Amino acid sequence: MQLHISPSLRHVTVLPGKGVREFIKVKVGGRRLSYRILFYSLLFFTFLLRFVFVLSTVNTLDGDSKCSTIGCLGKRLGPRLLGRRLDSAVPDVIYQVLDEPIGKDELKGRDDIPQTLEDFMTEVKDKQLDAQTFAIKLRQMVSLLEQRTRTAKIQEYLYRHVASSSIPKQLHCLALRLANEHSNNAAARLQLPSPELVPALVDNSYFHFVLASDNILAAAVVAASLAQNALRPDRFVLHIITDKKTYSPMQAWFSLHPLSPAIIEVKALHHFDWFTKGKVPSSVTVQGGSSAIIANNTEKPVVIAAKLQALSPKYNSMMNHIRIHLPELFPSLSKVVFLDDDIVVQTDLSPLWDIDLNGKVNGAVETCRGKDRFVMSKRFKSYLNFSHPLIARNFDPSECAWAYGMNIFDLEAWRKTNISLTYHYWLEQNLKSDLSLWQLGTLPPGLIAFHGHVHRIDPFWHMLGLGYQENTSIAAVESAGVIHFNGRAKPWLDIAFPQLRPLWAKYINFSDKFIKGCNIRAF
Ligand SMILES: *[C@@H]1O[C@H](CO)[C@@H](O)[C@H](O)[C@H]1NC(C)=O
Ligand SMILES: *[C@@H]1O[C@H](CO)[C@@H](O)[C@H](O)[C@H]1NC(C)=O
Ligand SMILES: *[C@@H]1O[C@H](CO)[C@@H](O)[C@H](O)[C@H]1NC(C)=O
Ligand SMILES: *[C@@H]1O[C@H](CO)[C@@H](O)[C@H](O)[C@H]1NC(C)=O
Numbered sequence: 001m002q003l004h005i006s007p008s009l010r011h012v013t014v015l016p017g018k019g020v021r022e023f024i025k026v027k028v029g030g031r032r033l034s035y036r037i038l039f040y041s042l043l044f045f046t047f048l049l050r051f052v053f054v055l056s057t058v059n060t061l062d063g064d065s066k067c068s069t070i071g072c073l074g075k076r077l078g079p080r081l082l083g084r085r086l087d088s089a090v091p092d093v094i095y096q097v098l099d100e101p102i103g104k105d106e107l108k109g110r111d112d113i114p115q116t117l118e119d120f121m122t123e124v125k126d127k128q129l130d131a132q133t134f135a136i137k138l139r140q141m142v143s144l145l146e147q148r149t150r151t152a153k154i155q156e157y158l159y160r161h162v163a164s165s166s167i168p169k170q171l172h173c174l175a176l177r178l179a180n181e182h183s184n185n186a187a188a189r190l191q192l193p194s195p196e197l198v199p200a201l202v203d204n205s206y207f208h209f210v211l212a213s214d215n216i217l218a219a220a221v222v223a224a225s226l227a228q229n230a231l232r233p234d235r236f237v238l239h240i241i242t243d244k245k246t247y248s249p250m251q252a253w254f255s256l257h258p259l260s261p262a263i264i265e266v267k268a269l270h271h272f273d274w275f276t277k278g279k280v281p282s283s284v285t286v287q288g289g290s291s292a293i294i295a296n297n298t299e300k301p302v303v304i305a306a307k308l309q310a311l312s313p314k315y316n317s318m319m320n321h322i323r324i325h326l327p328e329l330f331p332s333l334s335k336v337v338f339l340d341d342d343i344v345v346q347t348d349l350s351p352l353w354d355i356d357l358n359g360k361v362n363g364a365v366e367t368c369r370g371k372d373r374f375v376m377s378k379r380f381k382s383y384l385n386f387s388h389p390l391i392a393r394n395f396d397p398s399e400c401a402w403a404y405g406m407n408i409f410d411l412e413a414w415r416k417t418n419i420s421l422t423y424h425y426w427l428e429q430n431l432k433s434d435l436s437l438w439q440l441g442t443l444p445p446g447l448i449a450f451h452g453h454v455h456r457i458d459p460f461w462h463m464l465g466l467g468y469q470e471n472t473s474i475a476a477v478e479s480a481g482v483i484h485f486n487g488r489a490k491p492w493l494d495i496a497f498p499q500l501r502p503l504w505a506k507y508i509n510f511s512d513k514f515i516k517g518c519n520i521r522a523f
């Protein structure tokens with residue numbers, strides 16, 4: 001027989017064996033009763049008391065005691081749930097013990113706590129426990145199971161996160177092969193761009209795009225889709241920023257797959273003056289106390305898992321915060337378009353330079369209105385914790401949110417503001433308050449930092465949700481300028497939506513030797 005307890009103590013499943021499954025959902029009866037007591041009452045009256053030996057043990061030890069309020073509650077619950085009468089009362093002492101919260105270290109390093117209901121009952125039978133010991137053992141067993149379930153639940157949420165952010169082995173293979181090519185083949189080590197094109201990198205008469213990514217395949221798709229749809233690709237400059245470990249394979253890819261006449265620059269973060277001069281704010285590299293987060297027993301597993309994710313290197317890495325430093329990274333540029341690596345460009349993007357931002361810094365698509373109610377319903381309250389006074393005091397919960405992924409940044413206007421400072425100030429506030437202002441991602445601090453500096457652009461320029469809205473219609477997608485696979489179902493993962501994946505995959509040459517050699521297939 002097995003006992004499964006949900007983390008909140010709200011669901012109990014008992015598997016008496018041989019495929020029989022009983023499930024109970026605990027509901028709050030009255031406000032004065034704790035879940036814990038209800039839970040134990042149910043445990044007694046629905047499961048334990050059916051076993052005569054438990055019944056008799058409890059009864060013989062303490063005799064007939066008067067029906068206490070709690071005991072009677074159980075009694076009243078029992079028959080209703082079981083459809084039959086129960087004649088036994090549970091001694092008060094048992095509920096007293098059970099109602100005490102478990103001591104902080106009571107379960108640490110103990111190996112004498114029964115692991116299953118069966119062990120527990122064997123022990124009760126063999127040792128003829130008195131009622132108090134019985135209750136203590138029961139409480140310990142249930143707490144132990146509860147802790148394990150919580151741990152398992154947190155892991156489950158984290159695994160789900162890993163499934164969407166980890167690197168599939170084909171992409172890993174691609175990086176390794178390209179790194180190998182980089183060291184063995186001079187043609188894979190070309191300076192990007194070639195020396196005669198270097199002046200274009202700081203020339204404001206070109207259209208400048210910035211892409212920050214450590215995913216070579218994703219970057220390849222963004223670059224190819226950008227260049228292939230450009231009317232004047234020779235005026236396009238794509239600045240690819242990557243990390244140290246991805247630099248050589250990224251350089252190898254674009255050396256061997258040039259998109260000329262478009263101009264591609266590949267640079268690792270540590271190549272930027274700004275980075276090496278040690279001006280990186282500490283809040284980007286600070287790690288929070290994750291053990292404190294795990295130790296907190298009162299929070300829901302999903303919240304804990306989100307906080308752990310927020311502290312994971314993926315979300316803390318400089319790559320994620322890079323866009324907030326565009327003015328410093330590109331000191332001679334006056335305007336750039338920043339692209340995420342999970343987008344596909346489907347049209348010529350040069351008209352973005354004709355949009356008048358009205359002195360604002362960030363041209364972005366708003367996400368609070370639109371045909372798709374599911375995707376386009378994001379306001380500040382969707383991202384920020386308005387129960388927190390710091391947020392409630394400073395922001396309006398109904399303010400429309402906007403999206404990262406395809407943004408026009410006027411770097412000249414930006415340099416006249418304190419946006420980057422504000423961003424880091426709030427990052428620090430969030431760390432100080434144990435990540436209670438917001439939990440995940442770079443958008444929430446972005447919403448705060450760019451508050452008042454955003455110019456709304458036409459939704460045509462940025463269609464969102466392809467990584468979580470599987471109902472996305474192909475007609476709508478085909479009429480969008482840029483599509484964004486934001487959400488879990490990234491197009492390079494197995495969990496991508498099959499009908500949407502071809503929109504991304506069509507920019508990959510599946511006969512290419514690196515793509516083929518790593519078993520990357522069209523599906
Ligand atoms: C656990 O989290 C809750 C809710 O955020 C908070 O009120 C409580 O102080 C935390 N406990 C510890 C020990 O950190
Ligand atoms: C930026 O911050 C500094 C110092 O806090 C302040 O003096 C200045 O007025 C701010 N500038 C703008 C444009 O808000
Ligand atoms: C939101 O803020 C409140 C007040 O500080 C806090 O108790 C709560 O835990 C926060 N919510 C989340 C999900 O962090
Ligand atoms: C997707 O479409 C199905 C069937 O029309 C509908 O039941 C479901 O709610 C939709 N999902 C979303 C997220 O809009």
Ligand SMILES: *[C@@H]1O[C@H](CO)[C@@H](O)[C@H](O)[C@H]1NC(C)=O
Pocket residue numbers: 509510511512513
């Ligand atoms: C795809 O790759 C193959 C092998 O490298 C090459 O021969 C072919 O020209 C490529 N196709 C396109 C459309 O670039």
